[in-house]
Amino acid sequence: MQAGLFSFDQRVAPADAHEALRTTAASHPFSLPMPNDLATADIDRDVLARLSEKADVDQLLGALSDLDEDELDRLADGARPQKPQRPSPTPPVNADVYEVFEGLTDAQEATRETVRSFMQAEVEPVANDMWEDGTFPKDLIPKAGALFDEVVGRDAYTFPSDDPIRTNLISFEMSRVEPSFCTFWGVHTLLSMGSVALFGSEAQKERFLEPMAAFDMIGSWALTEPDHGSDVSQGLATTARREGDTWVLDGAKKWAGNATFADVTVVWARDEADGCIKGFLVEQERPGYHVEQIGGKIAKRGVENGLIELDGVELPEANRLPGVSHFGDVSAQLATCRASVAWEAAGLATGAYEKALAYCNERTQFGKPTSSFQMVQDKLVTMLGKVTALQTFVMQLGRLEAGAGAIGNERSSLAKVWACDTMREVVSIARGIMGGNGILLDHDVARLFADAEGVYSYEGSREMNALIVGRAITGQSAFV
Incomplete structure (x- = not known):
C-alpha cells in the first residue's frame, strides 16, 4: 500500500471509509468480499499512512481475499486471527504432592510397592466382578498367602505389629484399589490371627496360628450380634456355660467377615457363671454351628459377611482363649x-x-x-x-x-x-x-x-x- 493511496485530511465517516476500501478491493486482481460490519469502523488517516509504509498492498489484499466473512468481521472489529492453542501435556496422576511417604524405610517402601503391584495385577482386574457377584474370589487366597510370606513373613508375624506403619501401608494400598479385599485381609490377619496371637496359648498358636499364617486355614471374627452393636460390651447376648471340660455356646452373631468360608471363627460370648466375656475358637464343622451369607448389601459386596447361629455348640476347654478375662x-x-x-x-x-x-x-x-x-x-x-x-x-x-x-x-x-x-x-x-x-x-x-x-x-x-x-x-x- 503506497502513501497517499487514500487521501484523508480528516477522520473519515464510516460509510465513506467502507466505500473507499470497497473501491480499492474491486480494482485489485483478487476478489475481496467486504463485510457489512466494516462500515461501522472509523478509519484514521495517520493509521493508514503508517500501515502503507510497512505493508505491501498486493500481499495484504491477497491475504484478505482468502479470508471468509466471519474472519473479516473479526478484523474489522479490531481482532486478530485466533491462533490454535496447543494442549498442555497431561502430568502424571500424583496423590502424594507433599511427599508424605518419602521418608519411609526401605522395608516399608518395599512392602508398599509389593502390595501395590499385587493389587493392580491380581485384584483390580476382578474387583468389579467381586462387587457385582457379591462373592469373594477364593482363587485369590493362595496368592494372598504368598503375599503374606513376602511382606510379613510367617515367623515374623506379631500382634500388635513391630512396625505399624509398614503393616498399615498394606491396608492403605489394598483399600486404594479394592476395599473388600482389604477387609478379607484385615479380618484374617488382624482380628482372627490377632486374637490367637494376643490371647491364645502356645498350643493354640501351634494348632491355629501357624496354618493361618500360611493361609491354609482362614479365620473369621464374631463380636457383633443381630440385636447388639454399639452396646455389645454390656448387651452381649451370646452365652457360654461350662459343663465339666466342655463349653456350650448359644446365641447369634452378625456381620462376621469371611464367615461363610472360614475354617475357624473367633466367637465372643458371655460366661453365664461370672458374667465376663470370653473368647472361643469355633471350627466351621462343629455341630450346631450354622452360617448364612448376608445379602442385599450396598457396600463391601466382595466381603462374605455371615449371620451365625450357635445352637448348643460344644467346644473343649482347649478351644477357649485363656488370655481373655474381660x-x-x-x-x-x-x-x-x-x-x-x-x-x-x-x-x-x-x-x-x-x-x-x-x-x-x-x-x-x-x-x-x-x-x-x-x-x-x-x-x-x-x-x-x-x-x-x-x-x-x-x-x-x-x-x-x-x-x-x-x-x-x-x-x-x-x-x-x-x-x-x-x-x-x-x-x-x-x-x-x-x-x-x-x-x-x-x-x-x-x-x-x-x-x-x-x-x-x-x-x-x-x-x-x-x-x-x-x-x-x-x-x-x-x-x-
Missing part, C-alpha cells in the same frame, strides 16, 4: 484394628481421587477434557487437599503407635471419626465430578463410593467413637 482385653485389640481402619479410609480416598482425576483428564466435553474446566479443577483441588491431610494424619498416627508400642482408644477413635468423615467427603466429590458415569462400576469410583459406607460403619460407629474421644478431652462421660 471386655477391656477385647477393647485393646480393637484399638489397634480401629487405627488400621483409619489407614484404610485414607487409602480409599486416595484411590477415589486418582480415579476421578484420570477420568477427567480423559473425558471430553465441549471439545475439551473436563479437567480443563474451572469448576472441575476446583473440586479436584479440594479432593487433593483432603487426601493430603488424610495421608499426613495416618502417618503421624503410625509414628505414635510405633513409639508407644500400642495405640490408645482415644487416639484410634479420633482417627476413625475424622478419617472416615473426610473419606466420605472425598468419595462424594469424586462420584459427582464424573456425572452419570460416576454410578457405573466401569470407572471404579462407584464401587469406592459405596464401599466407603462400610468403612464408615464398622469398627465402632462414628457416634460411639466420638463419645470415647469426648470423654477423654472433657473428663465427662456422655455414654448412656
